[in-house]
Amino acid sequence: MSHQRIICKSEDLLEKGKGVRFELPELGERVTAFAVRFNGVAYLISINARICPWS
Numbered sequence: 284m285s286h287q288r289i290i291c292k293s294e295d296l297l298e299k300g301k302g303v304r305f306e307l308p309e310l311g312e313r314v315t316a317f318a319v320r321f322n323g324v325a326y327l328i329s330i331n332a333r334i335c336p337w338s
Contacts, residue, residue: 290303290305290318291303291318293325296318296319296320296325297320298320298321298322298323299320299321300319300320302317302318302319302328303317303318303319304316304317305317305318307329314329314330315329315330316328316329316330
């Protein structure tokens with residue numbers, strides 16, 4: 284099953300700016316992640332150090 288939700292507006296995720304923090308209940312209780320933009324690509328970084336492009 285695929286889970287999709289809006290974390291933030293694209294324009295709120297500034298290049299090399301502050302990340303947007305959010306919870307990932309799909310990955311377990313109290314898993315925290317951040318969305319950041321670097322070199323024009325948005326990434327999700329979870330507290331367990333998974334880094335993946337956000338599409």
